[in-house]
Amino acid sequence: MSESTSAAVTTISFILVVTNVIGNSLVCWIIKKNRNMRISLNYLLVNLAVADILYAVFIAPKFLVKLTVSHPDGLTGIYLCKLVTGGNLAWVGSASSIVTLVAISVERYYSVMYLFNKKGKLTRRRLKVIIAISWIFSSIFNLPVFLVRSFDDKSQQCFLSYPEEWIIKARETAWLVLTVVPLLIMIGLYYRVVHLLWFKNCGGDSQFSSKQKGVLRVRKRVTLTVITVSVIFGICWGTSSFIYFMINVISCDFGAIVVTVADILILFNSTVNPFVYALLNHQFRQKMRGTTCCSRSSPFRIHHIRNPPSKELADDSVAHLSQTGRIRKSVPVNAVYSRT
Secondary structure (H helix, E strand, C coil): CCHHHHHHHHHHHHHHHHHHHHHHHHHHHHHHHCHHHCCHHHHHHHHHHHHHHHHHHHHHHHHHHHHHCCCCCHHHHHHHHHHHHCCHHHHHHHHHHHHHHHHHHHHHHHHHHCCCCCCCCCCHHHHHHHHHHHHHHHHHHCHHHHHHEEEECCCCEEEECCCCHHHHHHHHHHHHHHHHHHHHHHHHHHHHHHHHHHHHCCCCHHHCCHHHHHHHHHHHHHHHHHHHHHHHHHHHHHHHHHHHHHHHCCCCCCCHHHHHHHHHHHHHHHHHHHHHHHHHCHHHHHHHHHHCCCCCCCCCECCCCCCCCCHHHHHHHHHHHHHHCCCECCCCCCCCCCCC
């Protein structure tokens, strides 16, 4: 890879990292600041945002250190590689984001398939368990990398020192499985959700009250948002996992450019979610405008709602009210993200 191409890749990566941290931090701040947005799905989005921030923050040193400072050697260099400059913690965030996306698809499935009852509803206790599992699993999944990551004093680079070649193949196969299986789960769940929301009830809304129709419309928009996030994940991660599997397991040679593009797709995937929320979710878009000082005063004033329905419906009703006007405005060396 030429110096100009390498400089372009570094520049694009730096822009994506900065955008990632700002955008996902904004998502966390909006949900924390606005009480009416503290619902189960949004807490999962916060966990997804934190995982994406972790990936960006700990993948950045992998290429910034090469450009700015010399890497310490010896025992200090080894521990720095394991914890910071090797990108190990970045992959912990990536694995956690995959588990979180599956949890979001399950939440949407129960929220839509059992629209007006509490079956499968995410309680605070269940939510804490799911979030804890996502991080425990991702840590265990990436534990071998922490054990074999080391530092080469001669080349001044972090590397993975696997004792056997089959371990490399097993790891890349595991990443491919971790990508494909969640994708299949999400496709199956979202297929049923989309069928119910957009096709099965088409022309049959007369059976619902106006309040139920409002909740249905809100859940359509929310579901469209998380499906879009999942599709982008499938494209980006599917491409990267397939390429690394072909390189390390099948021994194909795609070249540095292809691998680098695949790596950038992963960083892009962790960066793009806040823009998806702003584009497809009316409530997120308005909150983002208010938070980024595009409006001079607080844009929301929530009126008292008499006899609210069940808590599940009340959570979604707040978003519905804002849309109906009832809330008024006042591996190659240059592949810098490589898992190897």
